Amino acid sequence: MTTFLVFAILVLFFMVLVLIAKASELASELKDGKRAYDNQSKWNGYFLLFFLVAMFAGSAYCFKVLMPVMVPKAVSVHGVKTDLLFNTTMVIILIVFVLTQAALFYFAYRYNESKGHQAYFYPHNNTLEVIWTVIPTIVLTGLIAMGMYEWMHMFNVEARDKKMMVVEVTAKQFNWMVRYSGKDGKFGDRIIDQEHITPTNELGIDWTDKNSHDDFLADKIYLVKGKPVLFKLGAQDVLHSFFLPHFRVKMDCVPGIPTEFYVEPTTTTVEMQEYLSTQPWWQTINPETGEPRWKTFKYELACAELCGKSHYGMQKEVVVVTQQEYDEWLSKQTAMYESVKSTLPEKTEVVLASMEAPVSEIDLKGAAETGIENQLIAFINDASRPVDKTTWFSFDRLLFETGKATLKAESNEQLDNMVAILNAHPAVELKIGGYTDNVGKAADNLKLSDERAKAVKAELEKKGIAASRLNAEGYGDQFPVGDNKTEDGRAKNRRIDVRVTKK
Amino acid sequence: MQTSTVDHAHTDTHHDHVHGHEEHHHEETFLTKYIFSQDHKMISKQFLITGIFWGIVGGLLSILFRLQLGWPNETFPFLETFLGKWAEGGKISSEFYYAMVTMHGTILVFFVLTGGLSGTFANLLIPYQVGTRDMASPFINMLSYWFFLGASVVMLLSFFIQTGPASGGWTAYPPINGLRDTGVNLGSGLGFDLWILGMTLFICSSLLGGLNYIATVLNQRTKGMSMFKMPLTMWALMFTAVIGVLSFPALLAGCVLLEFDRLLDTSFYLNNIIINGQLLGYKVVLLFCSSTCSGSWVTRRCISSFYQLWVL
Numbered sequence: 001m002t003t004f005l006v007f008a009i010l011v012l013f014f015m016v017l018v019l020i021a022k023a024s025e026l027a028s029e030l031k032d033g034k035r036a037y038d039n040q041s042k043w044n045g046y047f048l049l050f051f052l053v054a055m056f057a058g059s060a061y062c063f064k065v066l067m068p069v070m071v072p073k074a075v076s077v078h079g080v081k082t083d084l085l086f087n088t089t090m091v092i093i094l095i096v097f098v099l100t101q102a103a104l105f106y107f108a109y110r111y112n113e114s115k116g117h118q119a120y121f122y123p124h125n126n127t128l129e130v131i132w133t134v135i136p137t138i139v140l141t142g143l144i145a146m147g148m149y150e151w152m153h154m155f156n157v158e159a160r161d162k163k164m165m166v167v168e169v170t171a172k173q174f175n176w177m178v179r180y181s182g183k184d185g186k187f188g189d190r191i192i193d194q195e196h197i198t199p200t201n202e203l204g205i206d207w208t209d210k211n212s213h214d215d216f217l218a219d220k221i222y223l224v225k226g227k228p229v230l231f232k233l234g235a236q237d238v239l240h241s242f243f244l245p246h247f248r249v250k251m252d253c254v255p256g257i258p259t260e261f262y263v264e265p266t267t268t269t270v271e272m273q274e275y276l277s278t279q280p281w282w283q284t285i286n287p288e289t290g291e292p293r294w295k296t297f298k299y300e301l302a303c304a305e306l307c308g309k310s311h312y313g314m315q316k317e318v319v320v321v322t323q324q325e326y327d328e329w330l331s332k333q334t335a336m337y338e339s340v341k342s343t344l345p346e347k348t349e350v351v352l353a354s355m356e357a358p359v360s361e362i363d364l365k366g367a368a369e370t371g372i373e374n375q376l377i378a379f380i381n382d383a384s385r386p387v388d389k390t391t392w393f394s395f396d397r398l399l400f401e402t403g404k405a406t407l408k409a410e411s412n413e414q415l416d417n418m419v420a421i422l423n424a425h426p427a428v429e430l431k432i433g434g435y436t437d438n439v440g441k442a443a444d445n446l447k448l449s450d451e452r453a454k455a456v457k458a459e460l461e462k463k464g465i466a467a468s469r470l471n472a473e474g475y476g477d478q479f480p481v482g483d484n485k486t487e488d489g490r491a492k493n494r495r496i497d498v499r500v501t502k503k
Numbered sequence: 504m505q506t507s508t509v510d511h512a513h514t515d516t517h518h519d520h521v522h523g524h525e526e527h528h529h530e531e532t533f534l535t536k537y538i539f540s541q542d543h544k545m546i547s548k549q550f551l552i553t554g555i556f557w558g559i560v561g562g563l564l565s566i567l568f569r570l571q572l573g574w575p576n577e578t579f580p581f582l583e584t585f586l587g588k589w590a591e592g593g594k595i596s597s598e599f600y601y602a603m604v605t606m607h608g609t610i611l612v613f614f615v616l617t618g619g620l621s622g623t624f625a626n627l628l629i630p631y632q633v634g635t636r637d638m639a640s641p642f643i644n645m646l647s648y649w650f651f652l653g654a655s656v657v658m659l660l661s662f663f664i665q666t667g668p669a670s671g672g673w674t675a676y677p678p679i680n681g682l683r684d685t686g687v688n689l690g691s692g693l694g695f696d697l698w699i700l701g702m703t704l705f706i707c708s709s710l711l712g713g714l715n716y717i718a719t720v721l722n723q724r725t726k727g728m729s730m731f732k733m734p735l736t737m738w739a740l741m742f743t744a745v746i747g748v749l750s751f752p753a754l755l756a757g758c759v760l761l762e763f764d765r766l767l768d769t770s771f772y773l774n775n776i777i778i779n780g781q782l783l784g785y786k787v788v789l790l791f792c793s794s795t796c797s798g799s800w801v802t803r804r805c806i807s808s809f810y811q812l813w814v815l
């Protein structure tokens with residue numbers, strides 16, 4: 001409250017000063033009849049001249065003091081060119097700035113209003129107009145052409161090095177998820193839907209895609225000196241911006257629109273520290289660490305698009321190293337899959353009909369020689385194939401009424417075959433899995449698939465199989481075997497699979 | 504001095520002119536002369552004063568957030584006195600920092616440069632330099648100022664609400680501004696509703712003003728003043744107005760659609776984004792529902808076309 005009062009008093013005091021000045025001016029005008037205006041205009045001229053000098057001196061001082069503190073030299077191939085472009089523009093602007101501002105303020109001083117002075121009326125001059133239109137046009141066109149030329153180089157997809165690294169960066173409130181493709185150089189697919197995006201799988205990685213099994217998340221971005229890298233950028237929630245100031249990289253990360261940036265780092269972090277150790281400002285001691293500033297220098301990734309309350313905290317370290325150091329680092333990373341593997345729902349491999357299998361002696365109805373029944377029997381008979389959680393047999397002739405868990409009559413043949421197999425191998429126990437395509441709500445699909453699996457179990461029990469030998473579970477639209485984008489694929493995905501749990 | 508002589512000359516001719524008609528008509532009351540004035544010079548002064556007010560507010564904001572930028576680890580107890588919970592312990596909170604930057608940008612670009620400068624100079628200079636007594640429609644000119652004042656009041660009010668003013672950047676990009684969720688961004692609550700209301704009023708003001716400037720320059724030039732004899736300033740002001748009239752409606756449409764997303768659960772700008780681990784999909788699918796991409800693109804287009812205003 002006292003601060004507020006002090007502040008209010010200061011404001012009032014200032015107002016009183018202005019009023020006193022005004023009053024004394026009026027008083028002197030009344031006293032000797034001289035127009036204060038003439039004097040004012042002269043003083044205005046002096047002030048403007050003073051302002052001109054002060055402004056140039058101030059700008060020069062800022063350049064001197066602040067330039068050494070600014071982000072140091074560019075450390076990417078395109079960054080050097082960007083800087084050249086920037087500096088060229090800056091020099092041209094500075095020249096024009098100095099000339100026009102000097103003229104502006106000098107003229108205001110030189111030709112200030114005074115008694116008996118008439119302004120010279122000079123309305124038009126074609127030559128001058130052409131000059132000040134044509135010259136800026138040429139200069140600006142030149143600058144834009146230079147810029148376009150560099151831009152096209154930076155974003156020329158054909159000119160990219162085929163052996164470049166690819167790093168995937170996904171932004172979210174409020175951190176960066178940096179994914180490397182691991183040893184195989186291939187990223188596992190990502191599926192952006194309710195089911196795949198979970199707290200343990202924020203990127204929605206499709207673990208059934210084997211390429212994902214060696215992908216890893218890095219806590220720092222490691223790059224190799226001289227090795228181009230393509231950053232594939234994305235965002236999950238709001239706009240962010242991928243900003244690597246030292247590399248002169250800035251690219252928006254937009255939910256729903258992939259963006260990318262191709263960079264070739266030219267200087268390792270250590271080399272950069274060595275370079276900075278020769279720079280005066282960087283040699284000064286940082287009071288927080290008690291060491292020269294260059295010692296703790298790091299390349300940095302920051303977010304450059306206001307994205308919410310902790311936007312300022314969206315930072316990550318970038319480390320540029322040699323190939324050898326990179327390989328060493330790479331070998332120490334653990335794949336994401338390792339930590340999630342145990343939590344994944346069982347099953348990854350589905351055995352389909354039409355694969356070779358020996359014909360069994362069990363009497364099967366309507367089953368082709370390569371049919372799924374024979375595959376199952378082959379598995380049961382083959383002692384070298386252990387019971388596991390990943391081998392499922394896809395029964396292709398168990399059909400249901402649309403949207404219901406009622407088995408159609410033609411399913412009977414395959415049901416009877418299952419009963420025959422179970423009767424021939426009394427030790428065998430089975431798990432029945434129900435699946436759907438991805439049409440409709442995931443929760444509804446899950447329920448339906450569960451009901452269907454249980455319907456099959458109930459049917460087998462009716463045909464005399466002990467309930468204790470059977471287990472049933474629905475998996476909804478997970479684990480598709482066909483492409484959900486085609487009707488054919490969706491038909492394949494609406495199915496019942498069977499896994500041997502004991503033999 | 505100079506303006507006031509012109510003022511006199513002008514009112515004198517005005518006197519002579521209306522004398523023959525009704526006596527009471529030209530007697531201006533305080534209200535018609537200073538408040539609901541239809542005189543381009545007075546309206547220009549109204550714009551000027553409001554613009555200066557905003558200039559001071561915008562400048563003050565920049566001082567406050569520069570304090571934080573320049574001395575990130577210092578505390579300034581007087582800030583707590585003025586800002587209360589926004590600067591607990593004398594340190595500006597990150598949320599209020601963003602709110603101030605956002606409002607600084609909004610205020611300086613729209614309320615100072617567009618409203619304050621364009622409103623002041625176009626209103627003052629156009630009638631003088633094309634040689635006409637006043638704008639094509641003095642009444643619309645008056646409305647233009649009052650919409651501007653309305654916009655100003657709404658924007659100013661938004662500083663004093665509990666969740667603070669808009670804080671998602673002056674560009675108002677979705678999705679961050681498309682969610683009416685103060686958990687995602689504090690200023691995306693009521694503050695941004697007020698921002699949109701303020702901008703809507705502001706755009707009305709700019710359109711009314713701009714149409715008036717264009718009509719005046721095109722139709723009210725004095726005898727002998729062809730377009731090519733017109734001063735360069737007039738060309739500049741007319742082009743500014745033309746670009747404004749072309750781009751502001753798009754910006755307005757963008758803002759209104761954004762507010763639909765916020766209040767009516769439409770999905771012009773929002774879908775397939777993940778907030779707090781929840782995937783937001785099409786909430787209500789409208790006939791011409793667009794994806795995030797085209798949505799933010801529309802706003803960007805409006806903003807970037809709007810940028811061209813400053814080229815002139």
Ligand code: HEM
Binds near residue numbers: 561562565566572
């Ligand atoms: C009084 C002198 C001024 C100072 C010291 C100043 C300072 C700043 C600073 C430091 C920022 C960046 C804050 C941040 O991102 O953390 C900023 C943002 C901005 N300023 Fe100024 N500024 C001044 C005048 C102006 C003027 C005259 C304009 C009008 C064109 C303007 C328009 C903007 C805009 C559009 C932004 C971006 C706001 C946003 O990101 O939403 N500023 N200003």
Ligand SMILES: [Cu+2]
Binds near residue numbers: 171240306314
């Ligand atoms: Cu961010």
